[in-house]
Amino acid sequence: xxxxxxxxxxxxxxxxxxxxxxxxxxxxxxxxxxxxxxxxxxxxxxxxxxxxxxxxxxxxxxxxxxxxxxxxxxxxxxxxxxxxxxxxxxxxxxxxxxxxxxxxxxxxxxxxxxxxxxxxxxxxxxxxxxxx
Numbered sequence: 363x364x365x366x367x368x369x370x371x372x373x374x375x376x377x378x379x380x381x382x383x384x385x386x387x388x389x390x391x392x393x394x395x396x397x398x399x400x401x402x403x404x405x406x407x408x409x410x411x412x413x414x415x416x417x418x419x420x421x422x423x424x425x426x427x428x429x430x431x432x433x434x435x436x437x438x439x440x441x442x443x444x445x446x447x448x449x450x451x452x453x454x455x456x457x458x459x460x461x462x463x464x465x466x467x468x469x470x471x472x473x474x475x476x477x478x479x480x481x482x483x484x485x486x487x488x489x490x491x492x493x494x
Contacts, residue, residue: 388425390418391445396427398470399443399450403429406464409438418445421487426453428491440491442484444474454484 396416403414412433419426427450428440441460442453451474452461458473465471478484 388420388423390420391425391427391450395445395450395470399427399429402465402468402471406460408460408464417491419490421490422481422483424482424487426487426490428487429457430491440488442487442491444482453478453482453487 396418400414400416403409403416408414409431412431414429415432415437416427416429419428425445427443427445429443430440431438439456441457443457444451444453448470449472450470451472452458453474461471461473
């Protein structure tokens with residue numbers, strides 16, 4: 363009987379470990395966050411010509427957002443943002459300039475401290491957003 367109870371406890375603990383790992387899996391930023399970031403771009407007239415397109419993607423183990431200017435001539439290189447703990451954090455130089463300047467008073471926006479965490483690969487993230 364003791365062996366069977368300890369086996370059940372062990373299985374239950376393993377199940378909890380699997381569930382907690384699954385709960386930590388990154389998800390794309392919610393549509394409300396994408397809408398808010400798009401509105402911030404529009405309010406500040408970052409792209410005076412064309413449209414603003416912000417899209418979420420999971421890159422590696424991170425929830426990323428890429429925002430670009432879409433015109434008849436093409437799409438600009440994206441500004442890269444990390445969505446984490448309810449904040450939108452600048453990743454690449456263009457996003458950082460906005461976070462430190464134009465977007466500095468936006469409560470959802472923050473500047474990501476440098477150096478970036480080792481698991482954030484700016485090149486891979488940029489590739490993820492520039493490949494259709």
